[in-house]
Amino acid sequence: MGDYIFSTTFAFQMFVFILTLYYLVLSMFGFYRKKEKKNYEPNKRFAMIVAAHNEEVVIGNLIDSLQKQDYPKELYDVFVIADNCSDRTAEIARKHGANVFERSDKEKRGKGYALEWMFDKIFKMDKKYDAVAIFDADNLVCQNFLKEMNSKMCQGYKVVQGYIDSKNPYDSWITQSYSVAFWSANRMFQLARANLGLSNQIGGTGFALDLEVLKKLGWGATCLTEDLEFTCKLVLNGSKVGWAHDAIVYDEKPLTLKESWNQRKRWMQGFTDVSSRFFFKLIKKAFKDKDFIAFDCALYVIQPFVTLLLAVSLVLTLAQNYSEQGLHIYVISYMFLNYVWVWKLFSVFQFLLTPFVMLKDNKLSKKLFTMLAIYSLSVFILPELLQGNKDMLVIAAVNIIYTISFFAVTYLLLGKKSYLIFFRYVLLYGFYTLTWIPITIQGILNKNNKEWSHTKHVRQIGIYEV
Template sequence: MGNLFIYYVTKVFQSLVYTLTLYYLILSLFGLYRRKENKNYVPSKKFAMIVAAHNEEVVIANLIESLQHQDYPKELYDIFVIADNCTDKTAEIAAKHGAKVFERNNKEKRGKGYALEWMFDKIFKMDKKYDAVAIFDADNLVSPNFIKEMNSKMCDGYKVVQGYLDSKNPGDSWITQSYSVSFWSSNRAFQLARANLGLSNQIGGTGFAVDVEVLKTLGWGATCLTEDLEFTCKLVLNGEKVGWAHDAVVFDEKPLTLKDSWNQRKRWMQGFSDVASRFFVKLIKKAVKDRNFVAFDCALYVAQPFMTLLLAISLCITTLQSFQNASESFHFGFIQVFGMFQFLLTPFLLIQDKKFTKKFFAILVLYSTNVIIMPLVINAFGEKQYLIIAGMYLLFNVACILLTLVTMGKDSAWAFFRYLLYSIYTLTWVPITVQGILNRNNKEWSHTKHVRQIGIYDV
């Protein structure tokens, strides 16, 4: 009786997780295409371009330079830099390069969310009035058409618009490439997909614009570790949707090391968990009461940390079951085919934005056949021949890397090798998520130090 109960509980649990996974899989497929847009490039909105900076003397000048070279009338936008608790030359360098600098010193209320709230209050009280504020991190670089694209979307009626988050340094390390792949695929599979379906997009922390009147009405008030997510929830609860500007590109600097990446992502998960605890139920209530699918989709998004853990547990159970039922060829074959599909979906999406070439994708297709080849190797040599099986697997990987080197060159071979490590990056989300959930009440803000200068013409 007890075993039967466990069996049914496991089946219900797995069915729930599979349903959620299927939802996101179907959602991602809507990112395979772009709807034709009728863009309005007549300049009309006035923008306050706001940069929150803490000890960013190395990178602040390049960001300001990219903002000054916008394909938009100079009289319709101004650049503001918040020198937040800085102890270096950030304020001096920003002023020298033409930004309007506001220095803030508050050791109690530290962090980007507090800095922005402080700056918004000043913007509201200025004699010169702005239609919208655009938010950037100090390490960003901004494409010349950014404001033009934001203006077009806001003229279409969107009060909040998120731009495409790209990477400044995808080739620096396996971590930066993993970050880049993650952001590129999210832009296409989730942000563009949601835009195609008429859902609300998610604010990504930087590279977004907000209508000033909406900001005044709702209030920023987002001072947690993921203030962007908190504000997104407030917008959806108040009937607004975040628009998506796929051609308004912001280049962000990704952490170089696993340690820095771990700390940053742990902070994100702390913020996610905090926001989920405060907004998930509210969003579900709105979804049910108003039959609002936008709110339901947003609720699933904020529950991401908990969904990550559920998925990890479900994968462990499924893996154990697949080994136990390996003799059931249909079940095992389905897992193999589905594994290939999932592995190839991300690079196929990235081809659409020219992040991967078709040649590179062809090699990944060849590599994905290992999910068929390796079971055959195991059957041929027997499960106990661990060294032979490991050697064959290593040989297969080396052969694919060498093929990439011969056909596409050294840079592509490195990119292929690093892409294989992307699975490790993905798996690290599980312990990071656990830490984030356990420490969700810790609001201590940590600063990511930037040490490289990359200009807009370098990306």
């Protein structure tokens, strides 16, 4: 029985390891920027569309940032969909110069339906546009956004995603965790794939879409992650999403764990729905056409299930490591039993990977990165301090003292802001990451629930403040 358990867990753990290694290797290609030949000659005409539901607090600042684009005024227009609003969203949007279309449909609620409704109106307008650019009401948009999108679309891309940044990264530990996750994804997922010639993923906001392609494929509003669904359609039709690293859109992140939980659950519901409908189509195309872009996209859409695989792998590893008798479970670290230092170095590398991304994109100071790097050496330092002591209370006490000492030194040397970033990353970002497990389970179980849950936005931040 022990051999059977070992063989089964060996096959499972190696599968998870290979899948994780695939993502890790791809992410390494995000640490450099290719030199781009950008054509900023204005060419494309854009309809900039905002779907807004009761967004009177934030809609004005967004429209102001859209009106200040460094792009010929005659080549773009701003449209706001006041979708089932009961506040002053439409009134404020008009005052700030947007073209406002009010929509009232209690049955077909949500961003996807609102956009599809607006696209139909854009198609029928006398004034013709080459592309639409989509934004959420809480966004702020950098001045060169349309210039960057124009450049990419002139290169031949039919859909281009911009860099989604955060306009409130330090409001709470949740907003910081969100921001860190997005900063990492922008580099290690989006830029990495752009460098390799793979398809990027539409991020729900801050992207431009060719109107002819939109007419051909149709938007589709049946899913909670309609952006992911459209990405799959695009890849299945032989195209891919481009990436504009310098087209920055600032997004407001949820302030509380409850708001974050509801939003991420909605994402996982949509992911599960899309994966059930597109995974096998993408895999079929990948093998039939020898299309690695389709294969990579197929792996991305099964993200909820990859999360569960990683969770099971973690549980198996913990069960084996903390069992006194040993459960005959295979653990990857067995491969390094005679080279423990290799595993420790990998742990340091893994811990510093995200801070290094933040350093590359000027989201973290060199001093704070250095402090995190020294802290990460705990995998080498603590065993020396413990000298083989296996008393759990002693181990816990040494770890606590070590961590608190770093908190104190960071506060004294680098100040309160750096201390908060350090504290939240070391103690809370890992917890945020673990919450994806129950959220994913909920999302999978509720994948057929298509009811849209609105995230309330409360921060009045102007583009000059970010």
